[in-house]
Amino acid sequence: MAAAELHTAAGNPAATPAANPAAGAIRVENVDVTFSEGTVVALKDVSVEIPQGAFVTILGPSGCGKSTLMRAIADLVPAARGVVDVQGQSPRDARRDRNFSYVFQDATLLPWRTALENVQLPLEVGGGGDAHADPRDLLELVGLKGRENALPSELSGGMRQRVAIARALVTKPKILLMDEPFGALDEITRDKLNEEVLRIWRETGTTILFVTHSIPEAAFLGEYVLMLAAHPGRVKEFMKVELPPERRLADRDTLEFVQITAHLRKLLEEC
Numbered sequence: 094m095a096a097a098e099l100h101t102a103a104g105n106p107a108a109t110p111a112a113n114p115a116a117g118a119i120r121v122e123n124v125d126v127t128f129s130e131g132t133v134v135a136l137k138d139v140s141v142e143i144p145q146g147a148f149v150t151i152l153g154p155s156g157c158g159k160s161t162l163m164r165a166i167a168d169l170v171p172a173a174r175g176v177v178d179v180q181g182q183s184p185r186d187a188r189r190d191r192n193f194s195y196v197f198q199d200a201t202l203l204p205w206r207t208a209l210e211n212v213q214l215p216l217e218v219g220g221g222g223d224a225h226a227d228p229r230d231l232l233e234l235v236g237l238k239g240r241e242n243a244l245p246s247e248l249s250g251g252m253r254q255r256v257a258i259a260r261a262l263v264t265k266p267k268i269l270l271m272d273e274p275f276g277a278l279d280e281i282t283r284d285k286l287n288e289e290v291l292r293i294w295r296e297t298g299t300t301i302l303f304v305t306h307s308i309p310e311a312a313f314l315g316e317y318v319l320m321l322a323a324h325p326g327r328v329k330e331f332m333k334v335e336l337p338p339e340r341r342l343a344d345r346d347t348l349e350f351v352q353i354t355a356h357l358r359k360l361l362e363e364c
C-alpha cells in the first residue's frame with residue numbers, strides 16, 4: 094500500500110509509514126474539504142503532487158480554496174475525503190516533526206520582542222534538541238543584518254515580513270507554506286521581496302507553496318503554477334512555468350513572460 098493511502102481523511106493514520114525520499118514533497122489525492130456541516134464545499138476532489146524542492150504558486154479566484162488547501166496540508170483543517178501526504182507523513186505527524194512552517198499575510202510578530210528574539214521564538218516554544226538554523230544567520234539571509242535588536246514597531250512592513258520568513262526558516266522546515274505573504278505590501282517592496290524569496294529558495298532548497306492573487310507574481314516566482322477554479326474549489330491546471338530558474342525582475346518584460354501571464358489570465362477568466 095502506498096504511504097499516502099494510509100493518511101485517511103479523519104487525520105488518523107492507520108500506521109506511520111516510512112518516509113520515502115523519492116516521493117513528492119506533498120501529495121494530495123482526491124481531497125474534499127467541507128465546512129458548516131458539509132454545506133460549504135471548499136475543495137472538491139483535489140489531486141496534486143508537489144515535487145521535492147519545487148516552488149509552486151497557487152492562483153485562483155477569490156473563494157476557490159487556496160488557503161483551505163494550504164490549511165489542509167498544514168493540519169489546520171481536516172479533509173472530509175481523500176489523502177494528504179506531507180513528506181511521507183500525515184499532516185499531523187509532519188507538523189509534530191516540524192516538516193513545514195507557515196508564513197501569513199500579516200507577519201504576526203510579538204511587538205515586545207526584538208527581531209532576533211522573534212526569530213528565536215519557535216525554538217523556545219517547541220523545545221530544543223532539534224536541528225535548527227542560527228537565527229542571526231537567518232536575519233542576514235533575509236537582508237536584516239544589523240537590525241537584530243530592532244523592535245517590530247521600528248521596522249517597515251517589508252522588514253517585518255522578512256523577520257517572519259526568517260522565523261519560519263529557523264526550524265529548518267522541508268516545506269514553507271506562504272499564504273499571500275506580500276499581499277499587504279507596496280509594489281516596489283513586493284518586487285524586491287519576490288527576488289529575495291527566490292534567492293532564499295535557491296540557497297535553502299526548501300519546497301515552497303505560495304498563494305497569491307497576482308498573475309505576474311505567480312509567473313515570476315513559480316516553477317509551477319497550480320490554478321484552482323471556484324464553486325467548488327478544484328484543480329483547473331497544474332502547469333510548469335517555462336522560464337529559467339534564475340530570474341530577474343527585468344525578465345517580466347520578455348515576450349516569454351508576457352505570453353505566460355496572458356495564458357494564466359485566460360485560465361483565470363475561465364475559472
Ligand SMILES: Nc1ncnc2c1ncn2[C@@H]1O[C@H](COP(=O)(O)OP(=O)(O)OP(=O)(O)O)[C@@H](O)[C@H]1O
Pocket residue numbers: 128129133134135153154155156157158159160161162326
Ligand atoms: N472556517 C470556515 N468556515 C466556513 N467556511 C469557510 C471557512 N474557511 C473557508 N470557508 C469557505 O471555503 C471557501 C474557500 O475559502 P478559502 O479562504 O480557502 O478561499 P481562498 O481561495 O483562499 O480565498 P481568497 O482568495 O479570497 O483569500 C470559501 O467559500 C469560504 O467562504
